[in-house]
Amino acid sequence: MSEAADTLRALAATLEQRKGADPDTSYVARLHHKGLDAILKKVGEEATEAVVAAKGGDREQIVYETADLWFHTLVMLSASDVPVDAVLAELERRAGRSGIEEKAARGE
Numbered sequence: 260m261s262e263a264a265d266t267l268r269a270l271a272a273t274l275e276q277r278k279g280a281d282p283d284t285s286y287v288a289r290l291h292h293k294g295l296d297a298i299l300k301k302v303g304e305e306a307t308e309a310v311v312a313a314k315g316g317d318r319e320q321i322v323y324e325t326a327d328l329w330f331h332t333l334v335m336l337s338a339s340d341v342p343v344d345a346v347l348a349e350l351e352r353r354a355g356r357s358g359i360e361e362k363a364a365r366g367e
């Protein structure tokens with residue numbers, strides 16, 4: 260797979276390791292310590308911040324907020340015991356298939 264996929268995989272591996280780390284020294288461990296609801300709240304906040312950034316049109320801000328969103332989404336996957344490879348495989352499966360075609364196949 261691509262270098263981008265490798266980057267996501269490497270980050271996901273770090274996040275798995277941090278699950279059981281000390282909440283005093285690891286932000287990821289602190290999130291897990293707070294629990295799933297706190298992680299999901301964070302994903303929601305970061306999604307909103309990314310949307311606001313995109314609306315504002317500042318490229319640097321869009322990149323920064325999207326990175327925050329992707330990071331927190333990876334923490335969510337980790338908390339849900341879903342490997343990042345499952346999401347990457349789903350995107351691979353969809354590659355080359357138009358969203359319109361896919362929707363029609365669902366009868367919508």
Ligand SMILES: N=c1c2ncn([C@@H]3O[C@H](COP(=O)(O)OP(=O)(O)OP(=O)(O)O)[C@@H](O)[C@H]3O)c2ncn1[C@@H]1O[C@H](COP(=O)(O)O)[C@@H](O)[C@H]1O
Pocket residue numbers: 270273274277284285286287288301326327330
């Ligand atoms: N990629 C990230 C990453 N992106 C963002 N963040 C943190 O996510 C938080 C973003 O939340 P906000 O912007 O809302 O800022 P905040 O007010 O400090 O956050 P809250 O107190 O509201 O949760 C900040 O504390 C950032 O530092 C990250 N923290 C960690 N990582 C990666 O995760 C790895 C493990 O991190 P630790 O668990 O801290 O060792 C690191 O080596 C990095 O690779």
